[in-house]
Amino acid sequence: MYAESTLEFQSLNLLPSILSQVEAKGYTHPTPIQVQAIPPLLEGKDLLGIAKTGSGKTAAFSLPLIDKLGRNKVNITPNHIRSLILSPTRELASQIENNIINYSEGLELKTKVVFGGVGKQPQIEALNLGLDVLVATPGRLLDLIERGHIQFDELEVLVLDEADMMLDMGFLGDVKKVISFLPQNKQTLLFSATMPGAIENLANNLLHTPVKVEVDSESSLGEAIEQKIYTVEKINKGYLLHSMLEDPELTSVLLFCKTKFGAERIVENLQRTSVACATIHSNKSQSERERALRAFREGEIRILVATDIAARGIDIKHVSHVINYNLPEDPKNYIHRIGRTGRAGNKGVAISFCVESEVVLLKNIGKLIKRKFEIDSNQPFHKEISFSAKASAKSKNSKKKKQRRHKG
Numbered sequence: 001m002y003a004e005s006t007l008e009f010q011s012l013n014l015l016p017s018i019l020s021q022v023e024a025k026g027y028t029h030p031t032p033i034q035v036q037a038i039p040p041l042l043e044g045k046d047l048l049g050i051a052k053t054g055s056g057k058t059a060a061f062s063l064p065l066i067d068k069l070g071r072n073k074v075n076i077t078p079n080h081i082r083s084l085i086l087s088p089t090r091e092l093a094s095q096i097e098n099n100i101i102n103y104s105e106g107l108e109l110k111t112k113v114v115f116g117g118v119g120k121q122p123q124i125e126a127l128n129l130g131l132d133v134l135v136a137t138p139g140r141l142l143d144l145i146e147r148g149h150i151q152f153d154e155l156e157v158l159v160l161d162e163a164d165m166m167l168d169m170g171f172l173g174d175v176k177k178v179i180s181f182l183p184q185n186k187q188t189l190l191f192s193a194t195m196p197g198a199i200e201n202l203a204n205n206l207l208h209t210p211v212k213v214e215v216d217s218e219s220s221l222g223e224a225i226e227q228k229i230y231t232v233e234k235i236n237k238g239y240l241l242h243s244m245l246e247d248p249e250l251t252s253v254l255l256f257c258k259t260k261f262g263a264e265r266i267v268e269n270l271q272r273t274s275v276a277c278a279t280i281h282s283n284k285s286q287s288e289r290e291r292a293l294r295a296f297r298e299g300e301i302r303i304l305v306a307t308d309i310a311a312r313g314i315d316i317k318h319v320s321h322v323i324n325y326n327l328p329e330d331p332k333n334y335i336h337r338i339g340r341t342g343r344a345g346n347k348g349v350a351i352s353f354c355v356e357s358e359v360v361l362l363k364n365i366g367k368l369i370k371r372k373f374e375i376d377s378n379q380p381f382h383k384e385i386s387f388s389a390k391a392s393a394k395s396k397n398s399k400k401k402k403q404r405r406h407k408g
């Protein structure tokens with residue numbers, strides 16, 4: 001559970017309808033980022049919020065935003081918006097929209113999400129009416145701006161959510177372009193799990209004397225996730241997965257692999273043994289992605305096989321296990337991946353397969369999260385792997401020699 005905070009939501013000075021929605025959600029206390037961010041945001045300050053995934057950032061910005069818009073209802077000019085929330089992926093944007101609609105019930109705020117991969121017409125029609133809250137991914141937003149569907153003279157608040165992920169996904173240029181259309185005078189919030197240089201620069205340019213709130217940044221993973229490493233031979237990975245699935249404790253598994261092709265192959269194999277599963281990656285249509293997510297959320301499928309891009313930031317309650325079928329090349333993605341379990345005070349287990357060639361990746365992850373991994377040999381396909389740098393250099397050399405011999 002979150003560390004007991006003595007502060008109650010009730011003392012946060014939010015509109016009564018917002019407080020009752022929060023209560024209906026079953027939140028008893030604000031999370032640390034909410035405790036620190038909500039009061040200055042209610043005062044209208046700019047804010048830089050750094051907190052790891054699963055720490056409750058969405059409510060940290062949504063609640064004060066809704067409060068501000070709900071206290072001061074205005075007639076919005078057609079095609080104008082009062083607030084803009086930028087989010088890197090369609091799924092995250094939808095999630096934020098759902099949260100806003102939920103928290104603002106009874107306040108009659110006009111909220112809409114826009115993203116690519118679906119028809120523009122309903123988005124254009126919603127914009128025609130004017131909006132209190134627009135949640136958007138950068139690409140579709142720019143398209144709509146350039147076609148003249150959105151005006152920003154009435155913009156009061158800008159929120160950049162998951163800024164580091166926007167950077168990783170190559171959206172920083174688009175984000176800056178969007179910002180160039182916005183008025184100077186507004187409240188700006190930037191949230192990020194990590195603070196790479198490019199995001200720090202963006203924050204420095206964008207925020208005016210911001211309040212900085214930093215709670216458990218991403219390099220400090222919570223204690224809620226038990227992390228295990230299984231060393232295995234590549235050809236045995238499939239068997240290992242099957243044997244693990246005999247354990248009924250693996251109720252709801254998010255499995256990450258490197259490629260879309262790999263994801264499809266894993267699912268084919270699982271389906272052969274009638275395990276309910278689905279894939280989610282960027283080759284899937286929006287409706288396929290949504291269907292897979294819904295089925296996973298509702299427990300209709302036991303395993304969701306994902307690539308990094310498709311699954312980051314997604315908030316699915318009760319993911320019992322995250323399995324890394326491959327270790328991620330970028331160690332930061334390890335944190336993003338395993339952060340899908342152990343959310344909101346639940347316990348979670350993260351199991352990573354590691355083949356000999358991935359030892360260096362495992363070491364990089366260990367460096368990032370400041371942890372020395374113990375290998376868990378208590379699994380049927382355990383393979384001894386050498387971890388000393390010397391040994392791996394040696395094996396590389398002997399491989400080269402072999403190749404040379406082969407060529408010669």
Ligand code: ADP
Nearest residue numbers: 027029030031053054055056057058059315344
């Ligand atoms: P982040 O954006 O930091 O990754 P989210 O905003 O997606 O995190 O929240 C993670 C989970 O925590 C969500 O399921 C959300 O409903 C839950 N949550 C948010 N605030 C609270 C709270 N005050 N008490 C309990 N659960 C909360």
Ligand code: MG
Nearest residue numbers: 057058162313
């Ligand atoms: Mg988030």
